[in-house]
Amino acid sequence: MARKPRLHFPGAVYHVTLHGNGNQQIFSDDTDRTRFLLLIQEGIEKFGHKVYAYCLHPSYLQLVIEVDETPLSRIMQQLGFRYTRWYNDYHQQNGHLFQGRYKAILIDPEVHLLNLVREVHLAPVRNGEESDPMRFAWSSHRAYCGREKVIWLSTDRPMLQIEETGIKALMRFHSYVNEGSQQEATEDFTRGSAYDPRVLGSDDFVRGVFKLSRQKYKPKVNPEKVQRIVLERYKLTEDELAAPGKNRHCAEARAYLAWLYLETGCDTLTALGEQLGRDVSSLSSAVRRLQLKAKKDEKTADRFQKLMNRIRR
Structure with missing residues (x-):
């Protein structure tokens, strides 16, 4: 059975x-x-x-993204x-990660954002990795509780659902998360709804999602x-580019x-890949080889930068 397409509209919030x-x-x-956290930050900036x-x-890994x-x-x-x-370079290995x-x-x-954030923060406790979410160093829980600063993390929207302000809000959030450890995990966050496993919300919300997601996405770069630009640079036709x-x-x-x-x-x-008749792994490998070459060969790096400059005009 073919996979259903991803649902997208600006402002959509996902558990990933x-x-x-x-x-x-x-x-x-x-x-x-x-x-990995640095790459998340760079992605947000981009x-x-x-x-x-x-x-x-x-x-x-788990992420909550809007x-x-x-x-x-x-x-x-x-x-x-x-x-x-980066991982394969650092650990001197190859293949899919x-x-x-x-x-x-x-x-x-x-309806679900605050509870979802709680479930993400409780995962190390439920998995037996830690006894207290505050002790787990690699989640956003400590940032929510004011114990560390993660400049790219957006906490305002979930914290608006905590009926306190200032220090009391931070303490109340930590208590709210810990209270969740005494309850069963919410499996809906991994299964979605009975109507459609891609969406979790009321019938009205699901209908609204499908209405919004029908709007065609128009990328900022065509x-x-x-x-x-690539065809002109290499003096190729589309058929030549896709030829076996x-x-x-x-x-x-x-x-x-x-x-x-x-x-x-x-x-x-x-x-x-579908357009060129190539699989994703072969394209990814080709990019990887080219990027490695660009690190050592100024001409290769310069060619890529010139192509990028033309695209940005």
Whole structure:
């Protein structure tokens, strides 16, 4: 059965989970976790979304994200790609790090946001990783409670649902989360609703989601423009770019095009792969090789920058 398409509209809030390939570790040490949080921050600066909560477990991660114009698929693709590239470099290994696609449930934030943040923060307790969420260093709980500062974390909207202000609000939030440990976990946050597993909310909310998500997303950078610039630079036609075989000139053009797709967020590598008749893993590998070359070869780096400059005009 074909997968249902992702639901997107500006302002949509999602609970996102992403597991390691074969449940392998995706965070081996604190350097890994620190790097991943830095990449989250860079993604926020690039795409303008908000992160309301996070929790980094050894073999999987959880995020609560509110998107702006850029769909969640582009945000997560770039985050996953950049972290995998860094992780494999740092640990001197190859291959896939994550297990297929991430899972995302679109929630009604007016009803479920605060409780979802609590469940994300309680996950280390429910998993037996820690006895108190405050003791777990790699979630957003301590930032919510004023114990540390995470400048890119958005806490205002969930905290508005706490009926206190100032220090009392921080204390009340911690108590609210701890109270949740005495209750059963809310499985709806991983299963969605009976009507549609992609959405969690009332019937009216679900109907509104489908109405909003039918609005066609228009990326800030047009993928047709990106392709045209690459085709002009390499003096190729669309058919030549997509032709089977291993022509080096065409392969280099495809690699630059895939890199530009990732950098601009104009579309996914999946969409590009379908157009070119290539799978995502081969495009990702081509980008990786090109990026490694650009680190050592000034000419390669300069060519990429010139292409980016043309796109931005």
